[in-house]
Amino acid sequence: MSKIIASAAIRGSNQIALQAEQFVERVRNDKGEGVKIGFPDTAYYLPMAYALMGLEIKTLEELKPVLAHIKSLLSKEPTEKLWFPYLGATLDAGIATLLAEEIIVCLRYLYNEEPQPGCNGFFTDTILRTLGVQLVDGRMPGFAAILGAAPDNETAVKVVRDLQKRSIMVFAGSSTNGRSVIDQLAEEKVEMGWDTYIVPYGRDTISAIFPLNWAIRAAMTFGGLKAGQARKCLEYCKNRVFAFGLTLGEVDDFKYATGAGAIDMGFPIIADTDIPQILPTGICTYEHVVHEFDYDKIVPRCIEVRGVKVTVSEIDIPVSYSAAFEGERVRREDMHAEFGGKNALAFEYVRMREMDEVEDGKIEVIGPDIDTITPGSQMNLGIVVEVAGRGMQTDFESLIERQLHHFLNYAMGVLHMSQRDLLWIRLNKAAFASGFRLKHFGSIIHARIHDVYGKLVDKVQVTVLTDDAKIKEALVTARKAYNERDARIADMTDESVDEFYSCSLCQSFAPNHICVVSPERLGLCGAVNWLDGKAGYKIDPTGGNQPVLRGRTIDPVRGEWEGINEFVYQHSNRTIERMSLYSLMDAPMTSCGCFECILALVPEANGFMIVNREHPGMTPCGMNFSTLAGSCGGGNQIPGFLGVGRLYVLSQKFVSADGGLKRLVWMPKTLKDFYRERFATRANAVGVPDLLDRIADETTATSAEELVEFLTKSGHPALEMEPLM
Ligand code: SF4
Numbered sequence: 001m002s003k004i005i006a007s008a009a010i011r012g013s014n015q016i017a018l019q020a021e022q023f024v025e026r027v028r029n030d031k032g033e034g035v036k037i038g039f040p041d042t043a044y045y046l047p048m049a050y051a052l053m054g055l056e057i058k059t060l061e062e063l064k065p066v067l068a069h070i071k072s073l074l075s076k077e078p079t080e081k082l083w084f085p086y087l088g089a090t091l092d093a094g095i096a097t098l099l100a101e102e103i104i105v106c107l108r109y110l111y112n113e114e115p116q117p118g119c120n121g122f123f124t125d126t127i128l129r130t131l132g133v134q135l136v137d138g139r140m141p142g143f144a145a146i147l148g149a150a151p152d153n154e155t156a157v158k159v160v161r162d163l164q165k166r167s168i169m170v171f172a173g174s175s176t177n178g179r180s181v182i183d184q185l186a187e188e189k190v191e192m193g194w195d196t197y198i199v200p201y202g203r204d205t206i207s208a209i210f211p212l213n214w215a216i217r218a219a220m221t222f223g224g225l226k227a228g229q230a231r232k233c234l235e236y237c238k239n240r241v242f243a244f245g246l247t248l249g250e251v252d253d254f255k256y257a258t259g260a261g262a263i264d265m266g267f268p269i270i271a272d273t274d275i276p277q278i279l280p281t282g283i284c285t286y287e288h289v290v291h292e293f294d295y296d297k298i299v300p301r302c303i304e305v306r307g308v309k310v311t312v313s314e315i316d317i318p319v320s321y322s323a324a325f326e327g328e329r330v331r332r333e334d335m336h337a338e339f340g341g342k343n344a345l346a347f348e349y350v351r352m353r354e355m356d357e358v359e360d361g362k363i364e365v366i367g368p369d370i371d372t373i374t375p376g377s378q379m380n381l382g383i384v385v386e387v388a389g390r391g392m393q394t395d396f397e398s399l400i401e402r403q404l405h406h407f408l409n410y411a412m413g414v415l416h417m418s419q420r421d422l423l424w425i426r427l428n429k430a431a432f433a434s435g436f437r438l439k440h441f442g443s444i445i446h447a448r449i450h451d452v453y454g455k456l457v458d459k460v461q462v463t464v465l466t467d468d469a470k471i472k473e474a475l476v477t478a479r480k481a482y483n484e485r486d487a488r489i490a491d492m493t494d495e496s497v498d499e500f501y502s503c504s505l506c507q508s509f510a511p512n513h514i515c516v517v518s519p520e521r522l523g524l525c526g527a528v529n530w531l532d533g534k535a536g537y538k539i540d541p542t543g544g545n546q547p548v549l550r551g552r553t554i555d556p557v558r559g560e561w562e563g564i565n566e567f568v569y570q571h572s573n574r575t576i577e578r579m580s581l582y583s584l585m586d587a588p589m590t591s592c593g594c595f596e597c598i599l600a601l602v603p604e605a606n607g608f609m610i611v612n613r614e615h616p617g618m619t620p621c622g623m624n625f626s627t628l629a630g631s632c633g634g635g636n637q638i639p640g641f642l643g644v645g646r647l648y649v650l651s652q653k654f655v656s657a658d659g660g661l662k663r664l665v666w667m668p669k670t671l672k673d674f675y676r677e678r679f680a681t682r683a684n685a686v687g688v689p690d691l692l693d694r695i696a697d698e699t700t701a702t703s704a705e706e707l708v709e710f711l712t713k714s715g716h717p718a719l720e721m722e723p724l725m
Helices: 003-031 047-053 061-073 087-111 125-136 153-165 181-187 205-221 230-240 253-264 298-306 394-409 429-433 439-453 468-487 530-539 562-571 625-632 646-650 669-685 704-714
Strands: 143-148 169-173 198-202 243-248 269-271 289-291 335-340 346-352 363-366 377-379 381-388 414-417 424-428 459-465 499-503 515-517 547-549 553-555 597-602 607-612 641-644 664-666
Touching: 003 061, 003 087, 003 253, 047 061, 047 087, 047 205, 047 230, 061 087, 087 205, 087 253, 125 205, 143 153, 143 205, 143 253, 153 169, 153 181, 153 243, 153 298, 169 181, 169 205, 181 198, 198 205, 205 230, 205 243, 205 253, 243 253, 243 298, 253 269, 269 298, 335 346, 335 429, 346 394, 346 468, 363 439, 381 394, 381 439, 381 468, 394 414, 394 439, 394 468, 394 530, 424 429, 439 459, 459 468, 499 530, 499 562, 515 530, 515 562, 547 562, 553 562, 597 625, 607 625, 607 669, 625 641, 641 646, 646 669, 664 704
Parallel strands: 143 169, 143 243, 169 198, 243 269, 269 289, 335 377, 346 381, 363 459, 607 664
Antiparallel strands: 335 424, 381 459, 414 424, 499 515, 499 547, 597 607, 597 641
């Protein structure tokens, strides 16, 4: 606690308490002790005294215990030389201030001094309820009480507009050197009122009690708390009412005293002047007093310090946006632009950053936009999403990244498939004609991440890259992160954990599909591993990642358990009765459409081939990737065909029930190159160190006959293994 702040707050509280006492005396002389007092349209009497002291004050006489309580809370300013703990005294001074201010503004009503000209004055219970609904349904994420005046009108408007943009209700008032933000806004013709979310409460600091005694009523109205439950009412405000004070200009003793009262309620103070900061957490959720001199940053700083969860109620895009469009396809002939897929490069990457490294809402497009291309053609694309938040962890990056699939697919005319650097997006001609451009990917991602991950993420900025050099540069960082995420799980085994995790994200395209993700078998898309499933469950215990208990073992070799069968049956619309985790031939997992690769049986070779999405050519099973995907995707369970993540091949559990790695007889050369370094360890473990060279690729075989010929020459072990069929 800063001694400067403590001294000023205590000084201020003594002065305000004296004013209250003198005002009561004046009313007693003018109107007598029995005079009725109170605010208009409220059932909460003097709300602060009612909530904190349980008193139903209706007459001047009934203020006596309040005045006595105020007195008991006041203390002397800490002296120059005497040092003692003054946090408690300062917080008490804050409560004394709130009670005293409430008395003053209440008594002003007896002399028609409230509401002040052009101000709202007391917030009625009707307003309280209307605001409460908006608070509960998320239309209004927080409340700002501005005290003072900005250095100029332009800055005042900017600050208020920045708050409005985030749907934060603004209570404007108080003054600095005789000038109030209310007048600055009025001079600039800013419309004020409940409809515009800008409410002038009064031109002096004492009237800042109006928003505060509205907040304390919320604890009783919406929190179900009773009058007199002081501590609980204050805690309710801290935990449920996302308010903060923003002081503009010099902070005098009255503002410090009122600020101390706000802090008692869990509302931090952010100042634009060089006041001492109180950074440790304690009474407020995060910092208590903070200064920020940059008016471009002051509103984001307020949001950060109070932990306001910004919601974006409307996504600013020129096409419809709804879950109904998620399964929509974009055919080649309807396509305006295609990113990734076979003919272009595309990736998406969500990266956690520090708070001061992210500018919330910043959307930047680097490179040419889609109006520069011939309709129906391809472009390279990188989508880099930087997020920051007090609840954010690097473990959540890949989860949020995987959700981009949903987020972008909800836009009418956008098709999003796959993930990481295998991303494939198509945009149709109608969306382009409506005005959809690359920046709109950013608008969607910014809004949806705030909506879905508001508890974790406070800031989101999106960079959309089409400049090839920039894409190349960013891809290096993204790929490093993908590898690090994969490496985190590398040493874990299925036996080392009690539960696996499900993933149902792809049910929008394949309603019967459910991935069961274990430490040794990642999701088909290659972007969700067991740690991601666990993190997903932690973030949203009722979401798409659920723990799956194995239960009684049916067959440890095939990887079949009663618990998993039951879970899969219930979550596949009761269509899949059995699932074995380690077999391609007997009850394999279903395949959605997002798989990185497809494993397929080649009966002639007594083994399996694997083909990756990027491979355009023919394979020895007589089908290319697209035809194979069409046959086994969509949530089907087809023995001998299975969508898999690339890294599953390197797992000890890779089709272990069917003979494991030694069954692999063919893969495209690009996959060989991808595996080469890591393949050696597994090849040694299965006793065939040069296995990768004995596996055929498109340069040696594209038909079953050529494949068998190559395998015979290379001495592939599959030819000697037990028959698969
Ligand atoms: S492929 Fe599986 S793990 Fe990946 S997003 Fe789809 S359901 Fe989840």
